[in-house]
Amino acid sequence: MTVLLCGPRGFCAGVDRAIQIVVLAIKKYGAPVYVRHEIVHNRYVVEGLEAMGAVFVEDLSEIPDTGQPVIFSAHGVPKSVPEEASKRKMFYLDATCPLVSKVHKQAMRHNAKGRHVLLIGHEGHPEVAGTMGQLPQGAVSLIKSVDDVEIFEAIDNSALGFVTQTTLSIDDTMDIITALKKKFPAIAAPSAESICYATTNRQEAVKAAAPGCDWFFVVGAPNSSNSRRLVEVAERVGAANALLVQCEKDIPWQDLNGSHRIGISAGASAPEVLINEIIDSFKRRFKAKIELAVTAIEEEEFRVMRELRDVPLTNSDMAFVNGAG
Numbered sequence: 532m533t534v535l536l537c538g539p540r541g542f543c544a545g546v547d548r549a550i551q552i553v554v555l556a557i558k559k560y561g562a563p564v565y566v567r568h569e570i571v572h573n574r575y576v577v578e579g580l581e582a583m584g585a586v587f588v589e590d591l592s593e594i595p596d597t598g599q600p601v602i603f604s605a606h607g608v609p610k611s612v613p614e615e616a617s618k619r620k621m622f623y624l625d626a627t628c629p630l631v632s633k634v635h636k637q638a639m640r641h642n643a644k645g646r647h648v649l650l651i652g653h654e655g656h657p658e659v660a661g662t663m664g665q666l667p668q669g670a671v672s673l674i675k676s677v678d679d680v681e682i683f684e685a686i687d688n689s690a691l692g693f694v695t696q697t698t699l700s701i702d703d704t705m706d707i708i709t710a711l712k713k714k715f716p717a718i719a720a721p722s723a724e725s726i727c728y729a730t731t732n733r734q735e736a737v738k739a740a741a742p743g744c745d746w747f748f749v750v751g752a753p754n755s756s757n758s759r760r761l762v763e764v765a766e767r768v769g770a771a772n773a774l775l776v777q778c779e780k781d782i783p784w785q786d787l788n789g790s791h792r793i794g795i796s797a798g799a800s801a802p803e804v805l806i807n808e809i810i811d812s813f814k815r816r817f818k819a820k821i822e823l824a825v826t827a828i829e830e831e832e833f834r835v836m837r838e839l840r841d842v843p844l845t846n847s848d849m850a851f852v853n854g855a856g
């Protein structure tokens with residue numbers, strides 16, 4: 532059996548930065564540090580941070596007025612959230628990924644130019660709520676599919692602009708953008724690509740490795756948008772079976788007998804320690820040969836905010852922040 536391990540996979544620079552922010556804030560300000568929403572969509576990471584002293588909440592109203600910091604997750608938040616925090620004189624740190632903030636700015640730029648904004652994305656995802664919440668009610672319409680383009684009616688066809696969620700399927704999004712441009716030829720594109728480098732690179736790596744695989748496993752959480760897109764990509768390019776797994780226990784080991792080629796990748800919020808457990812299990816059970824399938828090298832790094840730059844990270848903090856343990 533050959534196991535193809537995709538690269539890039541797992542943690543991206545935005546996830547890495549968000550986890551660093553929580554770890555550094557706990558070190559600097561002491562526990563508890565409140566985090567609004569799962570800092571990144573992964574239970575292993577969330578539970579690890581809880582053990583260090585993070586308390587996860589869904590709403591600011593759950594946080595007592597003790598002066599302890601609150602951190603906003605990497606997915607971004609509507610403007611109403613920092614406004615409410617300021618009103619309550621809360622000390623907040625915003626761990627929104629800089630690439631999500633870039634999409635917020637693109638949406639605001641369209642709005643400032645008098646355009647109605649079409650946001651291509653998935654209903655209910657916190658990033659979508661955050662981007663829609665940058666603009667006044669009614670200024671943004673959510674477009675989930677090509678069918679939505681068909682039924683969308685604009686008040687002024689010459690005053691439209693679009694942006695996208697950062698973690699979408701590149702191919703599906705291209706279909707939606709093509710449909711938008713066909714129906715509204717004057718629609719303005721964002722000044723730069725909205726789908727992020729990490730989403731793009733992980734999908735390209737899966738496209739290269741998945742064809743011909745008997746099974747393709749993506750390590751990630753069910754609420755992780757970019758992980759679910761990787762499963763869809765693997766299926767589309769020809770993996771016989773593709774499955775989202777959270778950890779080694781989710782792999783249907785009994786069904787793998789007779790398989791020759793297995794692919795593995797991981798969404799941007801899945802720590803490497805979970806992938807290593809799976810690889811070890813493959814080696815033990817099948818004497819598998821592990822091959823790397825690398826399509827890009829990532830060097831992106833996002834710095835934490837100034838308030839936290841004076842806090843040192845120990846080796847064990849670093850291992851956790853990097854997903855290694």
Ligand code: SF4
Nearest residue numbers: 543545628697727799
């Ligand atoms: S997946 Fe992309 S947008 Fe999301 S945190 Fe990572 S780099 Fe940022």
